[in-house]
Amino acid sequence: MAWDEWEQLKASAADKDAARMQLNGLPPEDRPNAGSPSGGFLATDQQDLAAIGNEAFKLYNRLWKEARVTSTDSTASDLSVQGFALGGALQHVSMRWEKQLGSVMDACALISNHMDFTNNAHAGDEIFIERRVSSIQTLEAGFDDDWEGRGKPNPVYAEKNEKTEKD
Template identity: 70%
Template sequence: MAWDEWDQLKASAASNQPTQMQLNGIPEEDRPNAGNPTGDLTVDQKDLAAIGDEAFKLYNRLWEEARVTSTDTAGSDLKGQGFALGGALSHVSLRWDRQLGSLMDACALISNHMDFTKKAHEGDEIFIERHVSGISTLDAGFDESWAPPGEKNPVYGEDKKEKKD
């Protein structure tokens, strides 16, 4: 295909399409974080706790309500009596237990991870607050142009004796 032929095909395709699409972003109203000016994902400690709590509740309900031990017994009894259904029932029960175990493991993982995340973020927040608040005071104290010669640095406050004079 020659270059001219390619240009003709592109022009023809462009003329056949009455409206063209341009993808530089999605409309503001369709953005999931439209209310957040930075566009960053935000999460609250209450959100993390609620997710972990629901995962823990689901784990407990699965443990209490989804385990079916009577199926194992029925499968064994039927198999012992020579019914082919007994083997099939035992197979289904084994598969159910495996799938249930995977689901319960996932719930436990989510619950534990949300607890860990909550504690980790609380610790990070305290660490950041402590260091950031001290840095601005420290930085102001080491600024070379803090005051003309002979005057005190205003960052450290005024001397009480000077206020009385």
Template identity: 75%
Template sequence: MAWDEWEQLKASAAERQSTGMQLNGLPPEDRPNAGSPVGDLTVNQKDLAAIGDEAFKLYNRLWKEGRVTSTDSAGTSLTTQGFALGGALSHVSLRWDKQLGSVMDACALISNHMDFTKNAHQGDEIFIQRHVSSIHTLDSGFDESYAPPGKDNPVYGEKDKKDKKD
């Protein structure tokens, strides 16, 4: 490799690095919520409650309106009268009940998961707030410029008057 070629490769690499590498993120124009100053993912309790509530409402509607008991009796009646359609109708009814049960289970799972998620995130928030505030308190105890020279750092509290020697 010639010296000139080496210099060209170095210059090319420097140009690529001059644009900077962006880790753990996308350029703002590629993010769907680029205008959001809060971050990539935000969920509030109101959103979670609304999703859980809609899933619960759908579950209740499916329970009231989705079950078709008359189809079972019609299938049985047609079968006893000798119609082949009765067996087919009973088969369709059985399939419908299984599919309906699957959808209702999914709705219940979503509703319950939203309640769990709401409570879990609320607990996480409290945990994070406690740790951040304790870190701040600890950090201020090590900060030499926290108190003016010759003064005690207020983080440690006031000394008892008994401890002071006159």
């Protein structure tokens, strides 16, 4: 690239009519859900999370009951003992099946447990926020001018003053 060409590129980049870089966002026409009411943000609620976790748990239980094949190993060993090459192949398929099934079952358990954890974590966050807000309201009520009523003496100090006047 020649020096003159570099200067031209710099000048065109500095020109007000030139394209400008936009950080932290896309132009509205390039956003796929720019017209959606949620503003394009993912929204979910506790029922959605619970439903996902429940389905993952049900799938895990079905896989445990229906997808495990225990008779294949004994069949493979019987065929191998009788001299059939099919026994070794069946044993190989059985081991691969168990490995893949274990991976799918682990994923289901992970999803189910994560959804339960997320539900509990959000519930704990809600309780924490609720307690903070209610404690702020209680504290704010203490600074309210009308909580005791105007012109009434505090009974704690009144007892002290009466004792000292009696003595």
